[in-house]
Amino acid sequence: MNTNENSSEEKKVSLNFLEQIIENDIKENKSGGKVHTRFPPEPNGYLHIGHAKSICLNFGLANKYNGLCNLRFDDTNPTTESVEYVNSIRDDVHWLGFDWEEREYYASDYFEKLYEYAIFLIKKGKAYVCEMTAEEISANRGTPQIPGKESPWRNRSVSDNLSIFERMRNGDFPDGTRVLRAKIDMASPNMHMRDPVMYRIMHAHHHRTGDDWCIYPMYDWAHGQSDYMEGITHSICTLEFEVHRPLYDWFLDELEIKDNRPRQIEFARLNLTYTVMSKRKLLELVGGAYVHGWDDPRMPTISGLRRRGYTPASLRNFAERVGIAKRENFIEVELLEHCIREDLNKNSPRTMAVMNPLKLIITNYAEGETEILHGTLNPEDPESSTRPIPFSREIFIEKDDFMENPPNKFFRLSPGSEVRLKYAYIIRCDSFKKDANGEISEIYCTYFPETKSGMNSLKKVKGTLHWVNAADCIKAEVRLYDRLFVNEYPDETEEGKDFKHNLNPDSLVVTTAYIEPHARSYKAGDKCQFERTGYFCVDPDTTESLMVFNRTVSLKDSWKK
């Protein structure tokens, strides 16, 4: 009874507009009530977080509606594509946590079939070979306001078209001398309907089909038909393809495809504050050495985020929270940062690391003695075990954690004040020493043995400091990453300047950290929280002799000077 009540009370979750369309289609039994999507990257660059949104959407929808999602490489332009990109894309999709099983397809798998379809259209009088140059075609296309002019080749005979198109395939003509165009309407207010090019001649080596072809289909011609051949029901793409949809449908219509027609639906791509997302700009950042490659932890690429320390779950979660709609959007990076903090807070081991060391000497602690304390690995996890932490007379604390003349609500150390050393004892600052430059160089404290961690002493203090044992801490390189741009909207620039003028000069600060010995067990890719500081991960640059840590994101700090 009760359980029934509970299940009938299940929370009604609202659907985004895509889910509404899909649920409607299922109700009307379109495509037999099936849902089949695809993620269709062009292998000409690395995937970024915007693609991650699309991947999560397509695979997520398929999963939600018991359907399938294919991975399809849109490889119709051999001059810009390569296997290197194919491989990185495969890796990234897998890493994000999605599996396309054996359904890894390529638009190039369909070249032969596409060719047959083209012949069908030629025979129908719906496509023709045009011998104008690219410039002439462009000049005759008109503008959005002015209608175009018809090609002089537009009305040649079907048999001529057939034989010339065959000769195009056979390699009888040099690049750029002929194209196959759909015969639609040169006066259409939609530029894409003004006799769009279907095939161009390119004597180029293709990474999959080698030298089998010297004519290659254009996106508009290949995409919808590929969708149809794969049994795609919902072909989801970004807003800029909205104007292409009439052409997508026109090809399907003229091919006389009636059943199981794919439907193109557009959604708004992801934009992130303090970030640029276009492939061109990302390429420029890499090419111009503004960053150290595609997987630089400051890049919004999936490989960059991975190296930065983002987890697949955090990215999937993020994709879920940004939502799906048709209006253009700018997501605040704070949401992304929230997602990774949420994950890492729950799942990463705590570690103490000091980045600006200040020596602290506990004057009443026996010289030469070391004791082993125990620190919880993760206070968020009740099952979590502990790590051994050595403690002795000389330790390092953070320079920022001591002030000679503290302001009002300073909870840390200052002359005469008391704080707790995390996992250890409460100490009191008795005095300090300055060096020749007037900088504080050493602090002298006394500790209270009865306040040892775990002894539940009644003594209370306001602040708790992290620290490391001077004798055996690990010296490691730490790369402090920050936002790549100083401007929320990097593309907003002054006259004559471009987005690169908004680069943050301090997006990477390399420093040294002194870390508790337990960290020696961390391997490349491992994540941890440096207590009171932020989340870090071990960079693959780590060697036997030097560990390298990347800061993924800082901890929230409600003190902020």
Added chain:
RNA sequence: UGUCCUGUGGUGUAAUUGGCAACACGUCUGAUUCUGGAUCAGAAGAGUUUAGGUUCGAAACCUAACAGGACAACCA
């Protein structure tokens, strides 16, 4: 001086289809804490671009404005 798309707190997304705007992030309080983290409790913040209209009732429907975006590669 074209066609198409989109306008809801600071930012995103909802409002099950016409019943007086919800959730998340962010912000700000307070409690708590051996991380100024986390957690918990609470607050501020929109009357839905504007103007008309339909209706007992409109964020939703209609009309018109206004604003933003997309489209003129043999790129995808």
